[in-house]
Amino acid sequence: MGVVIIDGSTVRDFVSDEAQxxxxxxxxxxxFDLNNDGVLSRxxxxxxxxxxxxxxxxxGIDVVTTQDQLSQLYDSIFEKFDCDHSxxxxxxxxxxxxxKIMLAIADxxxxxxxxxxxxxxxxxxxxxxxxxxxxxxNSKASS
Numbered sequence: 001m002g003v004v005i006i007d008g009s010t011v012r013d014f015v016s017d018e019a020q021x022x023x024x025x026x027x028x029x030x031x032f033d034l035n036n037d038g039v040l041s042r043x044x045x046x047x048x049x050x051x052x053x054x055x056x057x058x059x060g061i062d063v064v065t066t067q068d069q070l071s072q073l074y075d076s077i078f079e080k081f082d083c084d085h086s087x088x089x090x091x092x093x094x095x096x097x098x099x100k101i102m103l104a105i106a107d108x109x110x111x112x113x114x115x116x117x118x119x120x121x122x123x124x125x126x127x128x129x130x131x132x133x134x135x136x137x138n139s140k141a142s143s
Contacts, residue, residue: 002117003117004127004130005114005115005116005130006109006126006129006130007110008105008107008108008110008111009111010106010130010133011102011103011109011129012103013132013136014102014125014132014133015099015103017132020128020132021102022095025098025125026091028048028098028123028125029091029094029095031048032047032048034047038090039088040081040088040089040090042075045089049074049077083096083097102125102129
């Protein structure tokens with residue numbers, strides 16, 4: 001387990017690095033595309049969000065949410081991601097929505113740094129943002 005410190009500028013810098021952001025988001029998309037058809041179905045996107053447990057905890061404490069409430073929530077998330085209303089989410093739609101989410105996180109963090117505890121093997125976009133900042137700091141230090 002490791003700890004990283006990030007703030008809004010860390011996340012914004014990550015999103016602004018188009019090549020790194022695209023690569024990271026596209027990797028997440030590929031991991032979520034369970035049948036490798038190049039799009040995310042409603043079920044694949046739901047499984048992705050279920051695996052992150054973002055909607056079932058509140059500050060790390062399990063909360064009781066009915067299956068109907070969860071289904072409605074996952075359906076509304078899918079509708080946001082499915083911008084063209086095709087019934088699937090392609091990589092461009094996924095990338096655009098993830099950019100909005102990451103920028104909203106950056107706005108929420110502002111300039112207040114937070115510590116994040118990360119499990120071994122964590123490949124979250126916030127972890128990748130912290131890694132990118134650390135690599136920039138290390139390259140400045142060695143110059």
